[in-house]
Amino acid sequence: MPQLTVVVPAYNESAVLRSFHERLRKVLDGLPLACDVLYVDDGSHDDTWSIIESLVAADPRTGALKLSRNFGKEAALTAGLDAVLADAAVVIDADLQDPPELIPALVEQWQAGYDVVYATRSAREGESGFKRLTAAAFYRSMERLSDTMIPRDTGDFRLLSRRALDALRQLRERQRFMKGLFSWIGYRQTAVHYQREPRQAGTTKWNYWRLGQLAIEGITSFSTAPLRLATWVGLAAAGVSFAYGAFVLVKALLYGDPVRGYPTLILVVLFLGGVQLLALGVIGEYLGRNYAESKQRPLYFIEERRTPRAPR
Numbered sequence: 001m002p003q004l005t006v007v008v009p010a011y012n013e014s015a016v017l018r019s020f021h022e023r024l025r026k027v028l029d030g031l032p033l034a035c036d037v038l039y040v041d042d043g044s045h046d047d048t049w050s051i052i053e054s055l056v057a058a059d060p061r062t063g064a065l066k067l068s069r070n071f072g073k074e075a076a077l078t079a080g081l082d083a084v085l086a087d088a089a090v091v092i093d094a095d096l097q098d099p100p101e102l103i104p105a106l107v108e109q110w111q112a113g114y115d116v117v118y119a120t121r122s123a124r125e126g127e128s129g130f131k132r133l134t135a136a137a138f139y140r141s142m143e144r145l146s147d148t149m150i151p152r153d154t155g156d157f158r159l160l161s162r163r164a165l166d167a168l169r170q171l172r173e174r175q176r177f178m179k180g181l182f183s184w185i186g187y188r189q190t191a192v193h194y195q196r197e198p199r200q201a202g203t204t205k206w207n208y209w210r211l212g213q214l215a216i217e218g219i220t221s222f223s224t225a226p227l228r229l230a231t232w233v234g235l236a237a238a239g240v241s242f243a244y245g246a247f248v249l250v251k252a253l254l255y256g257d258p259v260r261g262y263p264t265l266i267l268v269v270l271f272l273g274g275v276q277l278l279a280l281g282v283i284g285e286y287l288g289r290n291y292a293e294s295k296q297r298p299l300y301f302i303e304e305r306r307t308p309r310a311p312r
Contacts, residue, residue: 002033002087003034003036003085004028004034005084005088009080010039010044012045016095024092024100025059036061039062041065043069043071049064066302066303068303089160089165090106091156098196109190110159114161114189114190115164116159118151119154122153122194155179156178160182174299
């Protein structure tokens with residue numbers, strides 16, 4: 001019988017974990033597969049780990065990993081997927097915005113021959129208009145900037161086949177943007193559409209600052225367009241500066257050089273200084289990522305491990 005592992009990263013999700021597991025358990029009971037669940041506690045500060053331990057004790061199909069600290073969701077996902085031994089894995093968040101009841105539809109497409117089946121949001125309930133607008137702008141910007149096609153309005157909720165999991169294990173870069181990595185490996189991919197629900201309990205860990213950082217991570221990981229943009233902006237600024245310098249020279253030769261133009265001089269200096277700092281900032285982002293990669297630190301450390309008691 002084919003085997004399926006559901007990987008659930010969790011960070012301070014004590015308010016919703018029991019409800020999530022109950023809904024997930026009912027879904028897995030109805031699947032004609034050998035199923036287990038793997039929770040990954042990403043260094044939570046509440047009682048998330050104790051709740052996970054109680055779920056492991058009550059359900060023999062449940063296992064868990066506890067990371068030594070908060071490494072971030074991308075690292076927690078990687079830890080969970082690295083531990084999967086099954087024929088396929090489903091990645092889903094514990095906040096119940098992504099419904100576990102959609103898993104059978106993902107499995108159906110996997111059994112039809114697809115290696116990556118991603119869940120695309122047709123609606124985003126419980127989110128502000130500004131967040132929906134910025135999310136749409138990000139995905140559409142990535143379409144234009146990146147050579148890797150990243151599906152619109154698609155999070156981490158998806159199913160990965162065994163060979164897709166094996167391919168991901170070969171990608172050990174430290175600056176990880178999992179949505180891009182899922183697409184970069186290729187293979188046969190398809191979408192299943194659903195309506196995203198509001199968070200059932202607790203609070204989101206993704207404020208606008210962290211979302212902005214994630215957007216920068218995605219753009220710099222899968223596109224060199226900001227570097228090219230800095231080059232073209234620098235060339236344009238240099239062209240304007242040379243043209244203006246030639247104008248000032250000709251004007252001084254023909255009409256003399258009265259002491260005027262102080263505001264213009266300040267504006268030009270500030271403009272060129274701003275362009276230079278912008279270019280240096282873009283270069284610094286890429287240089288910082290190269291520095292992080294060169295250290296070759298492990299992606300995560302596991303403090304505790306609980307394995308399912310039921311045979312896989």
